[in-house]
Amino acid sequence: MILALTSRNIKEIFRNKMRIGFLLGMPLAFMLIFNVAFGSSGEEIMDVGIINLDDSEISTTFIEAMGTISGINMISYDNEENALKDLKDGNILAYMGVPEEFGDNMMLIWNNQEAEINLKIKYDETLPNTASKFISIIRTYTLQFSGVSIPINIDSDPINISYEKNLVNFFAPGIVIFGLMVLIPTAGGMITHDKEKGFMERILTTPVSPTQILLGYSLPLFIVALIQIAIYMGAGFALGMRVYGNIFLLFAVYMLTALWCIGIGMIISAWAKREDQAEPFSWIFMIPVAMLSGLWFPLEGMHPIVKTIANLFPSTYSVDAARALVLKGSEFSAISNSIYILVVTTMILFLVGIVLFKKLVVK
Amino acid sequence: MTAIETYELTKEFNGLTAVDNLSLKIKKGELFSLLGPNGAGKTTTIRMLSCLLNPTNGKIKVLGYNAIEQPYEVKKVIGVSPQETVISEFLNSWENLELIGNLHKMDKKTIKERSKELLETLGLMERAKDPVHKLSGGMKRRLSLIMALIHDPAILFLDEPTLGLDPQSRRAIWKYITKFKGEKTILLTTHYMEEADQLSDRIGIMDEGKIVALDTPEKLKEKYSKKRSILVRGKNIEKVKGKYRIENNGIIIDDGNIKDIVEHLSKEGVTIKSIRIEEPTLEEVFIEITGKELRE
Ligand SMILES: Nc1ncnc2c1ncn2[C@@H]1O[C@H](COP(=O)(O)OP(=O)(O)OP(=O)(O)O)[C@@H](O)[C@H]1O
Ligand SMILES: [Mg+2]
Numbered sequence: 001m002i003l004a005l006t007s008r009n010i011k012e013i014f015r016n017k018m019r020i021g022f023l024l025g026m027p028l029a030f031m032l033i034f035n036v037a038f039g040s041s042g043e044e045i046m047d048v049g050i051i052n053l054d055d056s057e058i059s060t061t062f063i064e065a066m067g068t069i070s071g072i073n074m075i076s077y078d079n080e081e082n083a084l085k086d087l088k089d090g091n092i093l094a095y096m097g098v099p100e101e102f103g104d105n106m107m108l109i110w111n112n113q114e115a116e117i118n119l120k121i122k123y124d125e126t127l128p129n130t131a132s133k134f135i136s137i138i139r140t141y142t143l144q145f146s147g148v149s150i151p152i153n154i155d156s157d158p159i160n161i162s163y164e165k166n167l168v169n170f171f172a173p174g175i176v177i178f179g180l181m182v183l184i185p186t187a188g189g190m191i192t193h194d195k196e197k198g199f200m201e202r203i204l205t206t207p208v209s210p211t212q213i214l215l216g217y218s219l220p221l222f223i224v225a226l227i228q229i230a231i232y233m234g235a236g237f238a239l240g241m242r243v244y245g246n247i248f249l250l251f252a253v254y255m256l257t258a259l260w261c262i263g264i265g266m267i268i269s270a271w272a273k274r275e276d277q278a279e280p281f282s283w284i285f286m287i288p289v290a291m292l293s294g295l296w297f298p299l300e301g302m303h304p305i306v307k308t309i310a311n312l313f314p315s316t317y318s319v320d321a322a323r324a325l326v327l328k329g330s331e332f333s334a335i336s337n338s339i340y341i342l343v344v345t346t347m348i349l350f351l352v353g354i355v356l357f358k359k360l361v362v363k
Numbered sequence: 364m365t366a367i368e369t370y371e372l373t374k375e376f377n378g379l380t381a382v383d384n385l386s387l388k389i390k391k392g393e394l395f396s397l398l399g400p401n402g403a404g405k406t407t408t409i410r411m412l413s414c415l416l417n418p419t420n421g422k423i424k425v426l427g428y429n430a431i432e433q434p435y436e437v438k439k440v441i442g443v444s445p446q447e448t449v450i451s452e453f454l455n456s457w458e459n460l461e462l463i464g465n466l467h468k469m470d471k472k473t474i475k476e477r478s479k480e481l482l483e484t485l486g487l488m489e490r491a492k493d494p495v496h497k498l499s500g501g502m503k504r505r506l507s508l509i510m511a512l513i514h515d516p517a518i519l520f521l522d523e524p525t526l527g528l529d530p531q532s533r534r535a536i537w538k539y540i541t542k543f544k545g546e547k548t549i550l551l552t553t554h555y556m557e558e559a560d561q562l563s564d565r566i567g568i569m570d571e572g573k574i575v576a577l578d579t580p581e582k583l584k585e586k587y588s589k590k591r592s593i594l595v596r597g598k599n600i601e602k603v604k605g606k607y608r609i610e611n612n613g614i615i616i617d618d619g620n621i622k623d624i625v626e627h628l629s630k631e632g633v634t635i636k637s638i639r640i641e642e643p644t645l646e647e648v649f650i651e652i653t654g655k656e657l658r659e
Contacts (some may be wrong), residue, residue: 004465008451008458013455015494091404198449202510205413206466207435 005216009190013220023186023224027179046072046134049083050094056103057125062145063098069141072134072142073107089123093130094123095343097308109148115279130235172241173322174295176232177315180225181258181290185282187221187265192278195269200361210358214350218262244329250322253335256342257318270356280298294320365424366391366518366548367412372421374407380620381407383572385421394540395551396559398645399569400653405552406446408569409520412550413443423657425518438530439467442516446523448500448507456482456491456498456506458512467514474513481509484539485532501528507537508536519549523560537562555647570653587651588643592617593624598634606631 014020050066052059067074075092077083083095097120108115119138123131142150177219194200203213229251243250265282272278290296293307310316321338324330332339367389388448391392397405410416412423414434423430425437437547457478464474482488485505490498494507498602510522527570533555540549540658553559559566568583569577576583579624595614608615614633616624621638628635 001466004462006456008462011458012451012453198445198447199416199451200445201410202445202449202463203466204415205438205441206463208439208466209435299642357388 002212002215002219005203005208005213006219009217009220010223012190014223018216019186019190020224023182024231026182026275027176027228027235027282028279030175030179030232041239045065046130047073047076047092048074048134049086050074051068051083051095051097053100054098054102058106059098062102062106064143065075065145069137070091072137084122087124090124093120094121094134096121105259106146109146111319112220119150169241169326170323171296172232172236173319173326177257177318177322178290179228179232180254181261181286181315183221183258183261184268185279186224186285187217187262188268188272188282189260189265189275190221190249191217191266191269192272193275195272195361196274211354214266214354214357217264218259218350220264221262221341222255225255226260229254229258238343243326245325246332249332249335250325253318253321253325253339253342256339256346257315257322260314260318260346260349261348263353265352267349268351269358270360282339289315316340317341317345364391366393366426367395367550368413368422368424369408370422370424372408372411372423373419374404374416375410375419377639380572382411382418385572385574387567387574389548389550391548392545393564394544394551394562396563396566396567396570397552398554398559398649399552400657403569403653404507406568409443409550413441413520414438417631428569440516441518441520442511442514443520444508444511444522444524446526448503449493450503450507450510450521452496453494455494458519459495459506461511461515463510464494469514477515478514481512485509485535500543501532504528504533505536517547519547520590521549521551523552523554525553533558545621556647568649568652571597577653584645585645585650589647591643592641593619593621594639594641595624595628595633595635595637596639597628597636598649601631602632603628 012019012021040118050063052063063074063076066072073288075086077095078085080095080097083092083097086092087095099120102117105115105117106242109117119142121135121138123134139149145239151292191200193201208216231246233251233253264285268278268285291312292306294310294316317338321342324335324338328334365388367387369385369387372385372387373380374384381402385408387405397408399405406417411418412425412430414430417431426440428436428440430437438544451462452584454462460478461474464477469477479488482491485508487502487505487509490502494502495532496505504527511519511521525536528536537558544562544564551562552560563580565577565579566583567574576587578586593616595616598612598614600609600612603609603614608617614628624634625638
């Protein structure tokens, strides 16, 4: 019976172009805006640093000729320290060091003798697309210049860019969680719509229990949520998001988020008489919650009252757990408190939802 | 045997008594019609009987089950066609019927067979695969009705089943209902007096939450309606002015032998065009009992 309702509700959601467009379009639109704001398009010119530790004529020529490559803009540095500082500040996307013996070794190679040259490249790990583009440019160029392929030593240790600078990683969890909160008006609106149109009464004249009915609404929305999460994650990765922690744990945090959102929607729908009450009410509830629970900006440095209020919202725990996983690579133990709170909150919300539904809808 | 029984059934909405101390017994296999002006409490009664609304007071028994304490047992045996058209907009007709069938735990094959029969009976087969939001109002109405029938319930609550339907559809529904008369217990509400007259075994006329008259259609007409009368239309009617009652260019004669009437009128110089015997109607009964004023 749950399945019969689930199947009906899935059809109602997926065949209603407005509804499905909103549910799946919203994450895509978010990511698109996100992309424009923080992503780099392929045509952009990359600022890269170059440190010449060799004084030979060959290295000078090598670097000068490199400056003519389209798509990169070279900035010279005297020492690695300055280059690293600019990389960390986000002024350049990568830098390359030309080693001391570059000219001499190049001569040896051209004279068919044994020699080893290592070009050292360091890049911002959070932008892997840019880095790989830069590396491939260098590979092609060195081959053209020297006639042999020069081994490029890529320094791939994650360079310690302080995380406020890493916008994709910082904002992704908040965006996903806010995006999932769209389930609140959707769940609230859907159930209220059916109440308003008498469909709920029609179902209630058949031998189905209130719990089965509510599960029949939650399950399809949960399936929609899984699709939404997949879209968000996919888009995030395409934009260079990197998850340092366990990705399955992150998925679990997002799924819990979807569940408590459905629970809140359920409670709103028990109370609301008409759809045009349920939806705006959900939004009025959502926006301040999103603001106050650190979805858009960190709560550090805010008034203590804000923090106290924030602790009342499940979204705070969702975003804390997700951010810890994405940015710090936290283990389960570090976020277990948040997860337990989310699990308990979800259970309470569902219970309250079912009790209210029994009281207010099943008279 | 009694199929539906209410005892002092009462429903109050914030001080307004919608159903007032209603005690009613409907026999198994009986088709019972509830008639009454708007707001009389018909729908409220049906909603209580189908476990959608808890009564303020009183008892309900449906096939021996207490509707307040054993709603699931009651819901298994009833089919409810609500006053409003209620269907799932983005599903097609088959899927709508399948949903209700599944909620009643019917097997797939039976659902298919029953759906086919019902869709054909009510002429919905051709459009059965269209999403129902594309159907006309009357088609939606027909679907909404057969959604109450799909699981072949022993007891049917039909709240204005033929509201807004064309004469053809209405007749098809009457025919269908007549088919299982005596077999199923049906509680019907309607504002079409002809419908109630044709179909009902007994009629209860409800006003302000109370049943004010209850009997078979014939007995009600006998008791409450004026006697049958004869209406004569024709030329030179004014010639008998004073001797007969004349209303709307017709002569109204309360009783008498048709042959005598024709002879007498011809003698007086009236050219008769038509003679009609006016049977008492349920509508007259209805107006007689519930009055002419509009209800608020
Ligand atoms: N949910 C409700 N809340 C408050 N009052 C209600 C509610 N439902 C019905 N009523 C009132 O109860 C009375 C009976 O209504 P009901 O719908 O039972 O009438 P009805 O006989 O079905 O009328 P109609 O022929 O118009 O369908 C009306 O005065 C109505 O306003
Ligand atoms: Mg009614």
